[in-house]
Each structure stands twice: as C-alpha cells, then as structure tokens.
Amino acid sequence: MSDKLGIGVIGVGTIGSVHTDAYAKVEAAEVVALCDIKPDRLEEKGRQHGIETLYKNYHDLLADPSVQAVSVCVPNALHAPISVDAFRAGKDVMLEKPMAMNQQEAMQICQARDAAGKVLQLGMVLRQHANSQVVKDLVSNGHLGEIYHMRVVRVRRRGIPGLGGWFTTKDQSGGGALIDIAVHSFDLALWLSEYWQPTAVSATTYAKFGPLMEDYHYTGMWAGPPDYDGVFDVDDYATGSVRFGRQATMSFEVAWAANTAEESFVELLGDKAGVRIGDSGPVKLTGELDGRLSDTSVQFATQDGFQIEMQRFVEAALGRGEPAATGEQGVVIMKLLDAIYQSSAEAREVTIS
C-alpha cells in the first residue's frame, strides 16, 4: 500500500477526468479507484488514466480501504447523498460545484462532515486562477479602498450544456444557468469581499431558448448532443440585485443563452480604484496615480487552477492546511441561489436570514 493519500473519483465524465489528471500532478496523492454508472465510459477512462480498480457502484468504492478521500463529480442531485455517504464511510470529500441542490442539502453535507470529523473542500476553481489571486492581493493591499458595488456578468450567447439532459432537468440539476455557472462568479465575488453576507435579493429568471429545443441553434454544445426527447424546465437567463446590509450591493446578469455578445467578468468598484476580472488576459485596475486618472494592467504567470485545487485538498486531508473553499461558504452561495429562485417565483424581493 502506497504512502500517498488514496483517492477515489466518483463520476468520470469530463470534470472527473480533469480531477484525475490534476491529482496526477500532486506528489502526496494517488488516484486508486474510479467509479461510474456507465460501464463503457468507466472502462475507457480507466485505460486512459491507467487505473485498474473500477467500480460501477459508489458504495463499493466507499467500502474500499485503499480509498481515503473522494472527488465527487456527478450530477447535482447526487452531490448531497454521495457526500453524506462518503463522510459516513470516513472519507474526506472534494465536492464539485454547485455544492448541492439547495441550502438544506448543503447544510446536511456540513453536518455529516462535522459528525465524521473529516475534510470538505468545494470545487471553486476560479479562485485558483492566477488573475483571481492577483485581484485578491490588490484588494488585500488596499488598492481598491472601500468596495461598495460588484458587477457580475457571465453571459453566453448559445451555451446551454447538454440540452434535454441532466443539466436542463430540474430534478437532477436544481436549476439552469444560475446554479451551473453563476455559482462560479458569485463565489469569486464573495471570496474577494471576505464573504460578505447577502441580506436580500430581487431577481428574475427566464427560460426563452431552452424550452423550444428544436429551434435552438448553436455552433457547439458542451455535454452534448441534444436529446430532443428530454426535458428543459430550468432557467437560461437570470438578472437581479443583491444587498449586503447597507454596506454594498451586487448586480448580476447570467445567461446560458441570450441574443447578445458573449461577456464574462466580475467587476469590483471601490472608492480608490476598480478592477475587472475577465476569464483571461491581464487584470485591469482603473484608478488614480498621484491625483491623475490612470489605468494599470497587471501581468502574471498563468497557473493550473485544478492542480492547485487538488494540492490544497490533499494538504487539508493530510492535516497540513485549510480547505481552499469551505462548506460554510458553499452554504452562503446556496442560500443566495434559493433566494434568487424564490424572488423570481414570487416576483418580489426576498430577505435572506
């Protein structure tokens, strides 16, 4: 038996493979088992990653004593049940985003973690991108002054994933564009603010493209191809305003599909400077230098976010550090998402306790 932390990856679709590849670059860990309910995919990925222990049922993987920690890379509806079972089996858990279907499930995961005394880390990989780290430093070093407003824009023109599949079926996903991609931006914004607590949200979600499946035209589809006999009962656009007490606000525009140019950024407005973080490119600081308006573009070396994420999870599991993204932070995001969906359903602002 190896000295390394034994990892089991549950769910070996695209993101499960990404985790597996990332662990391969972490000295102190080794992926020892894979699990997937689709036998063909399981065998193919086993060959591809050179891993021989393959489970069709995740309970069998959890019973394997060579597995000390698991990555959970399955559809959203299974995040809570599998994570809870994993904690009960005494494993540390690296859990992909979104944390769960809703706040209640997210809290159950935290409770299971606490009962087991194990480590939970969430898959908020954007934090580990080099530009996010640059902005974190800019904020910490006081360059922005007091931040009072954050703009979240994550808008795709035609980017519904797996139309008609689990992504677009509420029972399996918990929601659409909001729960799938807004979580990344929300977490990034809140992480940069030292996790302000949202107190109210007024929001609206729409479904203008997905429901008319046959009329949906696209140039490429993640997690595709479309299943025209499948279901689309989630949101493809969401917009709203979030309050953080009287301290600050956040506006958001999020789309899987919209008739507009693609745009994706988190922008922080401070009274000394503002900064916009796109998906790539240099960080742009808009402020002043010696009393003159100035724009500063900050360069940096790129880094492998998933590698750092897995490194930090392994360190935490080995008792040498804190998880990169905590369950408590995930609960805040899930609370916010629940409130957004409620606000849209009731067409009124909703208070978040």
Next chain:
Amino acid sequence: MSDKLGIGVIGVGTIGSVHTDAYAKVEAAEVVALCDIKPDRLEEKGRQHGIETLYKNYHDLLADPSVQAVSVCVPNALHAPISVDAFRAGKDVMLEKPMAMNQQEAMQICQARDAAGKVLQLGMVLRQHANSQVVKDLVSNGHLGEIYHMRVVRVRRRGIPGLGGWFTTKDQSGGGALIDIAVHSFDLALWLSEYWQPTAVSATTYAKFGPLMEDYHYTGMWAGPPDYDGVFDVDDYATGSVRFGRQATMSFEVAWAANTAEESFVELLGDKAGVRIGDSGPVKLTGELDGRLSDTSVQFATQDGFQIEMQRFVEAALGRGEPAATGEQGVVIMKLLDAIYQSSAEAREVTIS
C-alpha cells in the same frame, strides 16, 4: 407681427442656446425673446443669437404677447413653477429634462397644462437621434421578437457636472446622476417598449466621489468649474433592478463618477434578437439568419436631434401633430425615480402603483 410661432427661451445657459439654435432651423417658428437672471450672460447670448428682446424676469417674458410658446431651460427646481406659470399665461411649453423634482410636481405640470388646454413637450432628445429611430423600427418590425429584459448602462468615470453648484445641490436638482442622466436612458428604454409601466424597483444609490470635493480629480467639467464652498448632497452612482409586472425586467448602472471604464448603452434582449444602442456608431443587432447565429450592423444618416425635437414641438403647438414626448410619460419616469430614491433610503424593494 410675424406669421411664425413666437418662442421665448427661459434660461440661456448651454442648453438654452442649443434650443435657440435648433428653433432657427424650424421654418414655422422664431425665437422672439430670451430670459435669464444673469444679466451678462443674457446680453451675450442676445448678441450671439441676434435677439433684441431680453428679459431678466421670466414673468415679464410670459406677459409678452409676441411670445406664444416657451422653452424652459432652467435648474430642475424651477421646472414646475415656471411651467405652471407659463401654462397659466396661455403658453405652450417645451420643458427640458428631468420633468421636475418628483412625481408630485410632474403631475402639477400636467394639471396646469390641461387647465390651459396648451401643449407640453419634454426634452427627451435621445429619441430623435438616428440610431434610436433605427432601433424603434427594428422593434416595430418584429426583428427582436418578445423583449423580456433591458440593460441600461450610463457610466461616466469622472463626469460630475458643476461640482458644488446647482447640479449637486439636492434642493435645486432633486438628485444626482440618477435624475440628471439616467432619465435619458430610462426614457429611451421605455419609449422603445411602448412605455411599459414599472411595478417595483430594488435599488441603491451611492455618493463616493462628490462629497470629498477637494479629492475629486477630473480632466474636464461640464457646467464647471467646481465651487469648493458649495454643496454636494446627491448621488453619484445608482444601481438596481426594475420589474414590469411579470412581463419583463430592467437592470441599471448609472454613474457620474466611478472607477471603471466609461460605458453607455441601452440593450434590449428579445427572444428573436437583441440590440445595443450606444451613444454613436452603427446599430448592432445580434440574432439569427436562417437558423445561423448572425451579427448585423445597420447604417443610417445622422440627424440633428434638437432640430427635430423643436420641429415636432412647433408642429404640436400649431395643432398639426402630437408632442414628441408627453407629460404622462414624464410622470412615469418621475415615479420610477422617486421609487429608486425611496428604495435606496429604506434598503428594500419598493412597489410602484
């Protein structure tokens, strides 16, 4: 006495001169008198425009029988009193934006108009720009399909007008960036939607730059220079979400000053196409052609918005047409502004009746 409609311009600052120049291009009208409380400016503008009848007191202008209609180009606090007096004197009124300090005043103006049986037109000049007309046609011709969301962005980096003067003194202006520049964008968005009725708004305003007058650095100032002994008690940033029943939403970001790149547009999202109207340049339609994603840039001849505005006012005053922007529409905008300020003050969503 001329056959032409005699116009009196009240207030001959920058915008008053613009009106005067625009009337000069309108065949059926003639500016016969100017009025301003600053004698030097009044004389200078009289010479410049070649107008000999000059009044220091607007009551004297209203008593002049050669004046049949007036343009009101004065600080916001005087919009309602002067307009009401003008109607009582039997004049038609061309009233600059914003309509008034609040909804109540706006309704008083409409009542005075009705009592006098005269014409009121508001200075919503953006509607007369060629690109707005192009978009109006695109909407009317059905190219956008059903519009469900509008994005209003009108963000200046350092654009506070007359820091410390009437623009930044709430008693005289009624508010800051919101009442000064958001009105243009709101009116444009609502006009394009055939004036949907806002039903609720959740918004927040900030004042992060104006209050620290001495620390405010800029490269140019409209209506300047700053008066450091003056007052700044208004907003310089505003953001929020507006509901139009369950039909549609509008988000907005408006700034006189913010640490971000300048950006100004109204964007309409429809289920067939979307369109973004900037301050200049071709209109960009984002949609599909025969089932393929397509971007269409529409060209047009530029036109003189103020000339068209005055032309339409004169036509309406002569009984040959409808005003280009009505008092009722102005009341809707003022209702919305009141609700935004209230929502910010009470840190909660406000319902608009």
Next chain:
Amino acid sequence: MSDKLGIGVIGVGTIGSVHTDAYAKVEAAEVVALCDIKPDRLEEKGRQHGIETLYKNYHDLLADPSVQAVSVCVPNALHAPISVDAFRAGKDVMLEKPMAMNQQEAMQICQARDAAGKVLQLGMVLRQHANSQVVKDLVSNGHLGEIYHMRVVRVRRRGIPGLGGWFTTKDQSGGGALIDIAVHSFDLALWLSEYWQPTAVSATTYAKFGPLMEDYHYTGMWAGPPDYDGVFDVDDYATGSVRFGRQATMSFEVAWAANTAEESFVELLGDKAGVRIGDSGPVKLTGELDGRLSDTSVQFATQDGFQIEMQRFVEAALGRGEPAATGEQGVVIMKLLDAIYQSSAEAREVTIS
C-alpha cells in the same frame, strides 16, 4: 473480407495522407491498400496509417480484388491515365483537382466512367467547408437576389510550390498558378451559381518570378525544397474577365507569386446583397435591412471538409447518393482553363463553346 468499401489510395504525398486520414473517419469505408512509386515514402506512410498492403505499381493495386474504389492523388499528368485504367478495372474513382491536363483528357475520363458504369467524384473540397455551405444557403434562400458579377482573388505573395519540380513543369502539371489554385476558386464560384456556362474569356498569364529561380526569395515552400536544376515553364500570375452569356461576368486575379499583399476570396455581387467568402472567419453579407444599409456576419460550426468529401464519395460508390462534384462540372472548369491559356497565348478574347 470486410463489409466496408475497400479503398486504395494511389499516391501518398501530403494530399494522399489527407485522404487516408479522412477515410478513417468514414464508417462505411476502409483504406485497404496504398500505392506510391517512392518506396521509402510508401513504407513510412504504411506504418503511419497502419496499412500493410503496399504497392509500388498502381496496376497491381487496381488488380487487387479487396480494392473497390481508389483515390487518385498523383501529379496532374497522371490523373487521366490512372483514372481511365481504374474505371477499366471496375473501380470507383475519387480524383484530386485539377481534373486533368486539359478538357480533352477530362472528357476521356468521363467516357471511361460511363463505359464502366462506376462513380467519379472530383476533389473540390472547398465546397465542403462550412463557410461555403453557409453561402450556398444564402444564395438558395434568395438573400443575394440576382447575382451579376463574381470576383475571384487568390493571390499569394511568394507561394510557388516545389519550384523546379513537377508543379512547375508544364509536361507534368499542365500549367502553374491557374491550374493549381484557381481551379478551387473557379469551382466554388460556379458551384454557387448552379454552374453557369462560361461563354468567353479574355485573359493574360505571366511568369515573372519562377523563371529566375535563384532570385526567388521565400519564407516557406509547399512541396519544396527548390530544385534549381529543374524546370519552370508555367504561369505564376493570371488575370482576366469571363463572360457567362449576357447574364453575368467573373473577374479573376490569381498568383503563386506577386509583389502585393496576400488576399484570397470569392465575392458574389447580387442586386439585393453581396457576400465575400474568405479562407476562414465568419461570412460577411453586405446588404440592406428594412431599407437601411446593413452588414451581417454569419457564424457557423467549422467542419472537416475532407471527411465530408470522402463520406459523400463512399455514399455515392455504395449507390446511396450523388457525387459531391461531378466529372461534367470538372469538364467545364477544364474548358475554361484551356480558353484562358489560349486567350493569353493569342492575346485576344476566346469564345468557349
């Protein structure tokens, strides 16, 4: 013996390898044999593609009963002899461009095809590029109105292939830039027009760079390196005007080498809109929308042109479809090329019957 259509590839230079790779993606076919006169290259390509049956003499490949169809990827002078032999041997033929050395040879190929009752498809791969398909749809859907003029520009600055080799030796190639690269653009233009018949051409060809081999400076050479002891007796520039009766015209500028910026497009001018197809990027439609000048950029998913080409050839060979480019269309192109060379030689317009 496999159920799949057995393919033999004759000539395994660059383009022969491209065909072999493309067949590998076609379910219903399998490359069973390769042929080349250069033994080293043949063995290397056999290893690379995993094909064990290798022939040095194409007659041996044609005698192989496991070969039902062939791809002909050899110098131009061998196109007709090998294709005719292939048909006589009862094979279907996928023939690279240009069809032959001249119209007479092209017609002999068609006759052999008819005598054998087999399938002939020409290698006009540009038709299978996604942007060509988009433009084909635009034309079919009437967006261009009546097309009256086509501009063909395919101009390289320094792009002579294999200087001194078979490409630049008239006995082996039939000609230079015109027969090598203009054929692609001419076929694309004619295919988009539903194959208008050219009736006259006034053209001139030049050879300004190739003949002075030692003075020819370049940054890269396709099919290189230069053979300074070889021959250059073909054209490196061609220009002219083509008539299609009184209906329409086509102008062309084609260069292997010229002192000008690289440029490559086919442009169609219609009375409703025009469209320019470059080698990549979105398709740009220049026209009107509701009476206003507009530019429309149409997006599309890229596709593998060679895969589609081989798919269509295999389908045709299996009796399930028509060839993607017919011999009759190739004859039209060869007629046009013959006329261009004659027009240049006689310095006068030539009528095409």
Next chain:
Amino acid sequence: MSDKLGIGVIGVGTIGSVHTDAYAKVEAAEVVALCDIKPDRLEEKGRQHGIETLYKNYHDLLADPSVQAVSVCVPNALHAPISVDAFRAGKDVMLEKPMAMNQQEAMQICQARDAAGKVLQLGMVLRQHANSQVVKDLVSNGHLGEIYHMRVVRVRRRGIPGLGGWFTTKDQSGGGALIDIAVHSFDLALWLSEYWQPTAVSATTYAKFGPLMEDYHYTGMWAGPPDYDGVFDVDDYATGSVRFGRQATMSFEVAWAANTAEESFVELLGDKAGVRIGDSGPVKLTGELDGRLSDTSVQFATQDGFQIEMQRFVEAALGRGEPAATGEQGVVIMKLLDAIYQSSAEAREVTIS
C-alpha cells in the same frame, strides 16, 4: 487692367467654386468673371467669391476682353461645345474631367486648340495629390522594376451622384460610374505608366441600382437630392480587362453602387515591387530588401492638388511650362471609355486602334 492672367469660370456648381478658390492662391492669375445659367446660384457665388462680373450666357463671358483663359466646369455634354467656342474666342482652356462625351468630341477639342494655338489642360487632379507624386517618383526611380499589371478598384457602396439629374442622364453625361469616376483612376494608372496605349478591352457594364430609383437607399448624396421624375439610363457598375499590346494588362472594377465594402485604389505590379495608392494614407511598397520580403510605407506632406493644378495651367497659359494633363492623353482615355461601352454593348472584346 491687372497684370494677372484674367480667368473666367464657366459653371459655378461645386467644382466651379473649387476652381475659383484654387485660382485665388495662384499669384499670377485672377478670376475676373463667373458664368452660370442659374441666376440665383450665380449671384450667391459672386458674393461668396467677391467677383462682380457675372454672365448668364457663356458667349458673353467669352466676348469679355478681360478674360484671357477659362475654366470649364459644366455638365459633360457641354464640355466640347464650350471648349471649342472658347478656343475660337482665343482663350486658354482649363477643362474639367471627363474630357468630353466620347473620343470624337475629344479630338474636335484638340483640333480647335491647335487652330487657335492656345493651351488646353485637363482636370486630372489626382495626379497632383502628394501620394501620386510619391508613386510617380518610385516608378521613375526604378523601384518597381518592369510593371506588367495594374489593378483599378474604385467601388462605392451607395454613391450615385444626383440620382435622376444630369449625372444619370446619358444625353447630358455620356455615361455613369465609368465616365464619372473611372476616368480619374484610368488617367492615374496611365500617367504612372508614361501613357501606355490600350489595344483591346473586354468589359461589361451594369445598371442594377439606379433604374429602381425609389428602392435606392443611401446615407448621403453628392449633387443630390434625387429627382424621382428624372432619368437613369447609365451604368452603375463596370468591370473588365484591358490589354496594352503584349506588354501589360489592367483590370478594373468601378461602381457608383454595389453591395460590397467601399474600396478605392490603383495598384501597380512590378517584377521588383508593387505599390498600392489609396485615396489617402501612406504609400505602401511591397517588395524586397536585400533578398528578404519587405513592406515599406512611405510618408509625405499633403498638398493642395487643385492649387497645383491651377498653378500649372496658369504657367502654361503664360508660356512658362507644359500643361499638367494634355488633350492627347484625354483622347486616349476617351478612346478607352468608348471601347468599354462598345465591348459591353456587343458582349465581346473590342480592339482599340
């Protein structure tokens, strides 16, 4: 009576005013009289230019002894009659482009000039632009080597002048886009080649936009507005190939209106380098430097082409120099235009003697 050369300007539309302004910058000349058949325009231009002697009939101007030379700035159909009369009256003639309606008229003008022994200069102002002079030097200094092909592109998207007016009425203009704007490019190209003699042309002209006057959409119109009761019986597009013996060729695409992007240049292809002259911007030389491909952008000071043109005409009239553009050169251009129109009408190449 002044020592200066007395100039009479016949026709004071836009171009007549341009001539008058240009003469004002020429020391040795003075405009002493204007002539126009439109009394209002004549008086307005007289005031504008400060010239008191105004004639409604050009015969009266020609009879005025203070007039020694004339500028002829009238519709094309009047070029020959007025120029011939001017020579008979003993005046030097500065004649706007195109020289005449056809070659025959052009030769009559030359004969009248010779009979009178006076000076004729044509209005080929593009030659006097700084970028043309730069290219002339590049050619003279041998930088291009042997020039073998010239490309003329002068394509407007919607640029028909005075739709329905004299420009579009063949009886008054002699033709459309070709005679109006191609003449500039043709003269420039031929002037740079030391006036090669065209020997044959194969060309086609079209009229796709002008005839449907009401459907013609534009953003601005030179010499407008449209006269929908007027005539459009000329070409709005022309394309073709010109031979200069066996030495060289010229291709051209010329449009008043076409569904394509605006583009305007003359390009010379030489065996050492090529050069493209646009309407503005630096001259770009595409060639080699020490055996490496190089692009060279040549800068220059701008200059007032019309001033230089009038300066040269006045110098020639005063016997101190040669005219900047001769009648013989104009005859070559008119021969070429006649042949292009004939080639299009007969749908065949036409030989030019």
